[in-house]
Amino acid sequence: MKKIPVAILGATGTVGQRFIQLLADHPWFEIKALTGSSRTAGGRYGDGVNWKLHGDVPEQFADMIVQDTKPNLDVEIVFSALPTQQAKEMEPEFANAGYVVATNAGAYRMPLDIPLMIPEVNPDHVDLIKTQQAERGWKGYIIANTNCSVATVMLPLKIWDDAFGLESIHMVTMQAISGAGYPGVPSLDILGNVIPHIGKEDWKLENEPKKLLGKVASGKLQVADIKISAHANRVAVIDGHMASVSCGFKNLASEADAIAAFKEWQIPAEIQALPSCPDRLMVYRDEADRPQPRLDSNWGEGLAWTVGKVRECGVLDMKFVSLAHNTLRGAASGSVLNAELLVQRGIISR
Amino acid sequence: MKKIPVAILGATGTVGQRFIQLLADHPWFEIKALTGSSRTAGGRYGDGVNWKLHGDVPEQFADMIVQDTKPNLDVEIVFSALPTQQAKEMEPEFANAGYVVATNAGAYRMPLDIPLMIPEVNPDHVDLIKTQQAERGWKGYIIANTNCSVATVMLPLKIWDDAFGLESIHMVTMQAISGAGYPGVPSLDILGNVIPHIGKEDWKLENEPKKLLGKVASGKLQVADIKISAHANRVAVIDGHMASVSCGFKNLASEADAIAAFKEWQIPAEIQALPSCPDRLMVYRDEADRPQPRLDSNWGEGLAWTVGKVRECGVLDMKFVSLAHNTLRGAASGSVLNAELLVQRGIISR
Amino acid sequence: MKKIPVAILGATGTVGQRFIQLLADHPWFEIKALTGSSRTAGGRYGDGVNWKLHGDVPEQFADMIVQDTKPNLDVEIVFSALPTQQAKEMEPEFANAGYVVATNAGAYRMPLDIPLMIPEVNPDHVDLIKTQQAERGWKGYIIANTNCSVATVMLPLKIWDDAFGLESIHMVTMQAISGAGYPGVPSLDILGNVIPHIGKEDWKLENEPKKLLGKVASGKLQVADIKISAHANRVAVIDGHMASVSCGFKNLASEADAIAAFKEWQIPAEIQALPSCPDRLMVYRDEADRPQPRLDSNWGEGLAWTVGKVRECGVLDMKFVSLAHNTLRGAASGSVLNAELLVQRGIISR
């Protein structure tokens, strides 16, 4: 079967590097183009990139010539790791020109006709694509994944929402430095320290989940009616965002019920069929001191959610701790899984 | 004026070392005895201690002979840095024998007749001393300070409780490694990591504040009726416990009111008169990314609370971030301030 | 072909855990017994171990009952991760009883009749085994691997010794905390700090290399005549010991020669045949800022040496930086490779 040709927009940054790593030997997709800024375009990728992942630049891409980020690429899907401002400008151009834009950027997460997706959480939101194309007159479309901190908590929240009905969510996150890209957080700011502020992360944590937990009917998204409070902190961790989460339920639930909901969750067949889906997507740890970023970020090749410490909350109903790998589950892999779902559902044809 | 002779029980540990540092040149108190375990008793303090503070062991104490922890010391006040189990056994013996036991240990924080005190928060709880002596038949008494994580948040909570009436408190802490003493947290556990569990800290955070915010009338303590949920995390910070706190109020308050309550708080005259009271006890930072442990733990010689990020909470009413130095405000200094208050109120006479 | 039954002595510690991880699916060896201290013996391994590696205890060992460390095990080879004192006492008993003792402990590294081995460096030292058995009257024998800091530098040193003849070596190491085991280094000591002292590590670095670079003739070891100065430092790194090394040569060499010696080194056929031998054992980095522990410790599945920064030394002749994974190359894997070499050479028969 022929592979689908894809491009990576903004391929030299840290998320772009992850895209390359993830797609280098992908069974369905084949990287045919890499784009970069004016600084790197026209040169070898191996020369333009400051490779920050373990190992070396995969050989087959080191010699690829970096192109300008323009909708003249001979591919079907573009994975976007563009900076926000450039994403805002260029992603509609690509969508208009007929490309599928699977974006990790934040520019188009919130419009109601653009699916903000985690395949394990809200696969049916792909139904928004038709609405999007109809309303905007695009031949292609944009499908977005969430902010990395939001990704960290979404599957557990979805499971509890399905089981008990979420009324309120209180989240305090402790987030890894890799979430800020490179050079990102100065070491003088974070070594032996905690920074109680990360850009507009609180707002994203308070709004993106309402969209992901919303219902799509007749091509329209009804955003979920949940009260959310979030406070994002940066900690001296390399990879792995952790969140301390308290939830208020519509339906009463015992601690045993709440734990069982996590433990008994099964990967849907549709998701299992995706090439990037690992054996485990939900890891429940019984130990009082887990999950921990250093020990638990890499379950399921960095795609699993690790949860633990489910117990009654003295203020809301129930609380837990959630952890996921922010640059894998939280970024590049999210876009790849979104694209895989589109193929699996036949929205992109192979 | 003659100084009051005091002893430090458990003087070789990290809290014991802080007591020595704080009391070395105290205007009211004079260290006359140091006690230690069977390993160190009988030897020079300088030989028995593994000094972990900056600088060297103060010269006048290096040659002092460490004594057994028995109530035969020629002092009036004993500052206790004993380990919990030993504190449980020995502190009543000291109190029974007529000593004032100003303890940092956790063994006797919760009995209703033992004042659990932060002078800036609940000075009137000293009225429990008479009840304690009457009920237990002790010539002396025990006065305790809080767990270090609780100390971190108490003055801000007290201020908001006075102003708006607290109904509920949700706290997620990020706590420094020095809170675990020495050797304490293994580096393999915490370097580049977060541990979402600290012994019984959640329970302490959910219960001690109710006692501190309670009212004493006719020698009886009425514990405060507040719903509290707490989750304590250990982070790779040397000194300074930080807490992300959301509060529900009885009386409506605007963000401006909530900030003003912090900014306008004044040090009570009685507290200002204490020798250890610094110029500033409450520091409000307007920056979005403050307080931070590395930048803000040492205000007021490590005794001040630094607060910031007051804003509306999407689930409860209002939230903020609180920070204090855990081994100064949170431990040894707390006991010293308690003893100073007893002198200031004439309960201990000079 | 039948697998050789082996045991792990001291299986619950951090090195013991690595042995289990490495031998869980080994093509030549099969773990038949695990031993532990009086605390863990008699119970399930899964209950006795405080598992510190990524993932969980491999299932097949979680239920194995931990045995006492006594030479009554039904195996041929024992891999020893015993603490020094116990190793000193028990390893000769095992060797005397006919076991092959492949030890990572430090108790028997220095006697001249006990091979101190890194297969890539001094495979011919296996000839000492006969001498050892003859002199000591043992049916079995002990074969040791080096201290983890020594392992870090030995292959590069061997390569330069072969090429240019080493006269003097000056080493300053920056070593990872995992080298101290668990709980090991207290976080209060190492977070944001460097400790310029690691037990007897300087002595080991100044003496073990002379034994490894020595020649064996007629079953006798002639220790190498090289001047060595070493200074070991502990740094806040999880895994990966790094060394800044300056060398004085017998034969003049240009910088280009010195680099070429590293780049052109080939894995000997005998070593390539070992099951644990990775594709790459020597990685040369041209970048000025490499090797780095976080980026380069895992080459060759943690068994490779990464070297770089070869340049003239203003005091001796030539200098470089060497890095290796201290708990893989430096500890458990070293013992496993030693045992594999014994099988490969037919000294242990399958």
Next chain:
Amino acid sequence: MKKIPVAILGATGTVGQRFIQLLADHPWFEIKALTGSSRTAGGRYGDGVNWKLHGDVPEQFADMIVQDTKPNLDVEIVFSALPTQQAKEMEPEFANAGYVVATNAGAYRMPLDIPLMIPEVNPDHVDLIKTQQAERGWKGYIIANTNCSVATVMLPLKIWDDAFGLESIHMVTMQAISGAGYPGVPSLDILGNVIPHIGKEDWKLENEPKKLLGKVASGKLQVADIKISAHANRVAVIDGHMASVSCGFKNLASEADAIAAFKEWQIPAEIQALPSCPDRLMVYRDEADRPQPRLDSNWGEGLAWTVGKVRECGVLDMKFVSLAHNTLRGAASGSVLNAELLVQRGIISR
């Protein structure tokens, strides 16, 4: 007595901030002007600076208007914290215009007529000032302090050079992140890592000491004839550069002699008279595991050298470990002490 008016060039950076902190209440100097880049010039200092030191911007300077860096300031001395390129261009203009330029920048450290000074090490190099003015026709002059890593080791080296005659020096440094300024080292590069490369630091460490240990006669500097090899590493430490140093001597010395040289060194009377001179400038630690950056960087208000671990070197003669605070002893304070020496010697008149 009237204070001498001074300016700080490049006052908003991290070294500029230290200058302000050090000179805020100086008995001899009074800050009359602050200069900055085009971004900050014309605005309030409090608005332009991203204050990174503990506490707040000293009140008296927060409202001062930042000026352009041009030689039209109404002061006698300018303390330069300019970036290298700007220093290269502007410092000669200031010197030519009659200002005393006490610079922390690296642009003019190496010309033989410009004194590269640490007052405790080579105060007589002030004699180069006349040569400098004569040769260059300047009314003012430049006096430089060393790179921060060089400062870390210079007093101990001077003491041994005076006592035993240095022939060779081998240095491996482990340097703090604050040495790179702000934002400086990205946290992704240094957290849990060591970077074996710092710009041109090796070259500076191999060359600046030869100038400082040189002799001035008849206004001419004779650079010292010493072989030096250096390797600079960046480690995850906030403040405090540490160096592992081995030395070859002209005259034999025992370990006892070598230690005594450090312990018996006395602060010269001329240095004691300087306002910034602390009580202790040389701290010798007998413990095997000292000095350590976190415990020993702040002796003598950050101006002292802490040394320890003197012992025989297996390759050269004797080795030791040296530590100093890189942004105090190593940067701003060095310039201030240089200026104080000029006043003390009457070269600048009060």
